[in-house]
Amino acid sequence: MSASLNAAVATATTTAVDPACAEPLAVLGRDVTVPLVTGGEVSYAALDYAASAPALQRVWDDVAAYAPYYGSVHRGAGYLSQLSTDLFEQSRVTVAEFLDCRPTDQVVFTRSTTDSLNLLAAVLPADCQVFVFETEHHASLLPWVDAQVTYLNAPRTPAEAVATLERALADRDPYGPALVCVTGASNVTGELWPVKELAAAAHAHGARIVLDAAQLAPHHPVSVQELDVDWVAFSGHKLYAPFGSGVLAGRADWLQQAQPYLAGGGASRKVARREDGGVDVEWHTTAARHEAGSPNVIGVYSIASACKALTEAGFENLVARERHLIAKVRKGLAEVPAVRILSLFGDDAPRVGVISFVVDGWNSSHFAAALSAEYGIGVRDGLFCAHPLVRTLLGSEPQAQGECGAPEAAPGERSLNAIRVSFGAGTPDEHVERFVRAVKELVADGAKWQYRTEEGRCVPAV
Secondary structure, three states: OOHHHHHHHHHHHHOOOOOOOOOOOOEOOOOOEEEOOOOOEEEOEEOEOOOOOOOEHHHHHHHHHHHHHOOOOOOOOOHHHHHHHHHHHHHHHHHHHHOOOOOOOEEEEEOOHHHHHHHHHHOOOOOOEEEEEOOOOHHHHOOOOOOEEEEEOOOOOHHHHHHHHHHHHHOOOOOOOEEEEEEOEOOOOOEEOOHHHHHHHHHHOOOEEEEEOOOOOOOOOOOHHHHOOOEEEEEHHHOOOOOOOEEEEEOOHHHHHOOOOOOOOOOEEEEEEOOOOOEEEEEOOOHHHHOOOOOOHHHHHHHHHHHHHHHHHOHHHHHHHHHHHHHHHHHHHHOOOOEEEOOOOOOOOOEOOEEEEEEOOOOHHHHHHHHHHHHOEEOEEEOOOOHHHHHHHHOOOOOOEOHHHOEOOOOOOOOOOEEEEEOOOOOOHHHHHHHHHHHHHHHHHOOOOOEEEEOOEEEEOO
C-alpha cells in the first residue's frame, strides 16, 4: 500500500476521536422515507455510495448561495459573469490544493472520471503503449482503443501487482511513450492498491501513470506529489458533489501538445480566415484547451465545495469512522455462513467502504430487490461496470447481459453476479446495522414478498 495511504490508516487507528461516537457528515436525503411492500415507511438507507454518493449539505448550501449570481464563464463583461468566472477559476485552485498538485500541473474540468480518462486517451502521443490491469472499472479499462494496450492479469497481492507491472514494462519498447492506468481503490472490493509503488515501477521504466481516484478521493487524502503520479482523475458525484463534473489533473505537456478534446469556443484563442477559404486556429495552451463550450460552473463549484468540506472535516476522522463501519459490516457478514465476501488481496487488506458479496442460494438481483422493498435499503447488484474483475472473483463466464452487466436470471437461480454495499462520510451506524440485520433475516427466513423478473431484474410482484 502507498505510504500516504498507510499514513492515513495508521493515523486513523491512533486518533483521539472515538469513531463509534463521531457524527456522520450531513448529507441530503438523510430524512427521506420510502414505502415498504410489507406496509409502512422507513428512513431510506443509502448504501450505494460507490455509484453516487449523496450530496453534502454543505455543498448544497454553497451552491444555493451562489445560484442567484449564476452567469456565463469567460465570456461576459457583466458583474455576474465576472463573478462566475472568478468562482470557476478559484475552484480550479481549490482542487489543485486538494490534490496537492505540482505548481506546473493543470486542472482540467470534465464531465466525469470516464470523460477524464477518455480525454487523456485522446491526447496520448503516437505509438503510446498503455498498461492496464483487468481489474479496472470500465472507465479505466476501455478508453485506450487507439493505443497499443496490454491488459494485465488480476494480481492476488499488492506485491504481485507491482511485480506484474514491472515484468510487462521490461518487455516494452524502451524508447516509445508509455502509460500505466491504475485504480486507487477498487469499486468492487474496496481494496487499496499500491499506487506509490506502481508509480515508482512505471517511472523506473520510462512510463507515466494515471490514477483513477474515483473511489479513493472520497475516502482518503490523495497527494499527486507524494504518490508521484502523473495524472489523477475523479468524479464529483462520488465526492458528495452533484451536477455532473469531473477532474483530470496532472502534467501539462501531453495536454498542450495534442489537438483539443473538443473543438469550439473557449478552446480557441484566435481564429482567422485564410485566403484559400479555410481557417487558421490558435488554441489555448492552458486547461481551457480541453474545456470547449460553456463550462458547468455549478458542477465545478460543487466539487470545490466538497473538497473544502472534506478537508475541514479531517480525513483522519473520516477514515477512522469509516473503518469502524467497515469492521461492523464485515463482522456481521462473517456471521452468516451463506455469505461470501469477494476479495483480491485477502481479509486483512486495507480498504474503503465498498464491500461486494454473494449469498448461497440467492440470485443477487433478487436479494438486492428484497433489501430495498422490505427494508428500505439501497444497494447495487450486477457486475459493477467491472466485468472481468467480478467474473474472476466469481469464477463465472460471460452471460446474457442486462443493464450494466446484470445477467438475466429468475429469483432462486444461482448467482452469476454480486451484491455491493458501499458507504462513506454521511452514513449513520443505524444504516449499516439495519443492513446486517436484513441480510441475516433474509438468509434465515427468506423473503416476505413475492418477486418476478422484469427486463432481467427482480422486482416486487404486484
